[in-house]
Amino acid sequence: MNRLNSTNPVVKYLKDNIGIIIALVAMCIFLVAFPTTRTTFMTGKNIFNILRQNASNLFLATGMTMVIILGGIDLSVGTVIALSGCVAAGITTAMGGETAGAQAVAAVAGFAACIVVGGLVGMFNGLIISKTEIPPFIVTLASMNITKGIALVYTNGAPIRCMTDAFKFPGAGYVGPIPVPVILMLVVFVIAVLIVNRTHLGRHIYAVGGNAQAAKFSGINVEKVKFLVYTYTGIMAGIAGMVVASRLYSGQPTAGDGAEMDAIAAVVVGGTSMSGGSGRLGGTLIGVLIIGVLNNGLNLLGVDSNWQYIVKGLVILLAVYVDFLRNKKAGR
Template identity: 65%
Template sequence: MDRVASRNKKSTGALLLNGFVQWLKDNLGIIIALVVLCVLLSVNPITQKSFLTMKNIFNVLRQISTNLFLACGMTMVIILGGIDLSVGSTIALSGCLAAGAVVRYNLPLGAALVVGVLVGLFIGICNGFVISKTTIPPFIVTLATMNIVKGLAYVYTGGSPVRVVTKEWQFIGAGYIGSVPTPVVILIVVLIVTTLIMNKTKMGRYIYAVGGNSQAAEFSGIKVSKVKFFVYAYSGLMAGLAGIVLASRMYSGQPTAGEGAEMDAIAAVVVGGTSMSGGYGKIGGTLIGGLIIGVLNNGLNLLNVNSFWQYVIKGAVILLAVFIDYIRQENKDKIKIK
């Protein structure tokens, strides 16, 4: 009895270690890229003093948290073989409505946050409903909701930000739990929950199955439409969460918030090694992808690079990262065929 128990315990520990080693192996290329980027920034005379400070590191993590919320949902969506373009607009609407709930309707803070998250969930459910019940491509469906939601945010706000000046409002985006920024704590929770869903639940397996071969999934008796519905709802939920965190950090709900955020999220997912054709990908990779983009942004700012050029550099880095991965895959296949 004892022996069995101890063996089991050992094997959980071993499994965790194995998981970590596997994660290192899977993401070796981008982990090296991230480390190189960090080393460069910490030896560069201009950024040396500012980069490796606790304040700056937390700052970077705070900034990338919204992108990584979206990217967690987006990883699921892309593994499913879909795409969700509506998450950027959802940030705006959920932030505006949450801020509005406090300022215009005097709801307590907690209720306002719930409103924001539910707005995201609702948009996700709408996407999920249409995508799972019809064969309209997700690209088109979410392109439409992207515009609808963005429009609604402008309509609700009349185009100007909804300012919130209470101190408590800032807690979720700009505050701290202990000495750790609140969004970073939330991010850790989100990463764990998403990883658990993908790796430990039936739903996770079904997502890989549908993304890998949806017709086979149908033949397997998997309720494909249920899986799709869940994934888009989850992505919406994540966008709602990102919306309130961002609105809190900016002291206001802004209809222009989250513009292009869906593209940053897709970039993090793809740099993280998830296949755009579905069926393959890991949250662990997305985390590194998001970190690379975040550190790069931060570095370019510290180096005082013109913000117009920042776009060019960011684009080039994304292309490079994906290109390296492509070469690696090519070589792997070649060895196998030979």
Template identity: 55%
Template sequence: MMKAETARRPNLFDKAGLEIFEFVKENLGILIGFIALCVGLSIISPAFLTEENILNILRQVSTNANLALGMTLVIIICGIDLSVGSVVALSGTVAGGLIAFSHVPIPIAVFTGILAGTLAGAFNGVMVAYSGIPAFIVTLAMLNIARGAAYVYTGGQPIRVMNEAFNAIGAGYLGPVPLPVIYSFLFLLITAAILNSSKLGRHIYAIGGNKEAARFTGIKIKRVEIFVYTFSGFMAAFSGVVLAARMFSGQPTVGNGFELDAIAAVVLGGTSMMGGVGKIGGTLLGVLVIGVLNNGLNLLNINSFWQLIIKGVVILAAVYVDMMKKRKEAAN
């Protein structure tokens, strides 16, 4: 009897293998595209596969990874957050200004910068939950408010921050790995735990799948919406402070178009703009594709204006594929 029970006991390696198989199956298209992109760039540019460039890619994608994690939750509930790029600028300038102008202790300056962006996200959530104004309009308004506040606070000029302890937050390393990559990895684990292993995660999926049905089951929809937008604001705020530390300055112009890259990564990773569908593993793949694409275009000296066009086409294609997939599922 003991042997039979032991034989039926789940094997951790079998479970991990099954999860990997499911992940590959769900993301086969983007995986093939990512591998093809890497192989093509390694052939065209010998600099692509160097250790220095790989670390550079990981450092560069860390900001987009943070924004995309928050954006994944927002899009799963069938929302959108267009304000993340401006929140990055606001939080970075607030933290940098407090250190450079007011000589505030670094922990307080970092906390205040993150708090400013988190409150912007919370405001988005409250407005979406209680005002009835579409998320597109609310976050578009916050895009302008946060950007304008960053310009007003700095007078439209970058704030130079030459403080070793602060700069180490964004430019430091843990062994050979840049600290921003470590932060993103930790946030990846936290966000995956929220979506996959918590009651809150189940509620997020339920709201995105069918909001009215979720309401009838007793889910506190407004609370979930406020959390999701607050979380997105926090991720943007944290990224803004780290980016300011990395650039040795708080810049009111930073973050333009960051929301575009975040949305592109999330949609490429299989999160549906219709809501209710999306996984963090797919988002990570989307982030890497966007990061490698940006890096490859830079290595090939492609004009930045053309880069915008290419990323726009990528988003359009990803949304179109998602819509076709939804229609096929509905037909079946």
């Protein structure tokens, strides 16, 4: 029986993530027990609201997990949300259409362009990072400013409104009782898990993150791995931009501000080491839920938004400190 439990993936998952699972459960118990949030937190409407609002964070966090396992960072994903969303709204409104069919075609074209924009920014980051010795922090910081500037120039600093039903569907639509972003979130997560756990690329990501030089000597194309991971992260940011723009019924040049911080927080809280080489998407999923419940709980408690930044900053610091202690104990 013990041997069966040791190889059971569910049992292993619970053991590997017991600390953050306890933290998530404790937060939920507090919000259920607290008088102010007792009747509002644990409702179907609010749970779906948490998942819908944090779908975009999961998209970013799946890519960010791979990047951080690789030993890098991507600060540009937040501004890619803004730029890709603005492009999607701009193309959709420019194509227009009087009939529902024409509007759907316009929305599909806009969303396709949205994902392409994200992929292009990711390729730009991946190409420079893989071909040069410039630190990923500097490269993605530069692309963050570039993409933000392009979004502001493209929109003249004003939102691009788009109110068609087809445009609103990915971010605000439903399939039965389930919000579309929640369905997209599950699909993206499953695909990311398969990439990391069932492909050569996934194994190579861990190898490069653990020791890039050794990975290169073993025959792994380190440059290709870095390029693909940053491209994937850009595509995820493009999809997040699509969902955010759709939910807001507009492309906003300021959308996604600070989104990279929430994604990094979710990844680190989920147990991925900032030193690279270790981490699991299963932990990232719980990290996204923790950040989502934290944001939702603070809002329900009426905590001022300025204080919320302080709380989230402390959570990130605590998670990094725990990671430091874990690495120190492991002798890394």
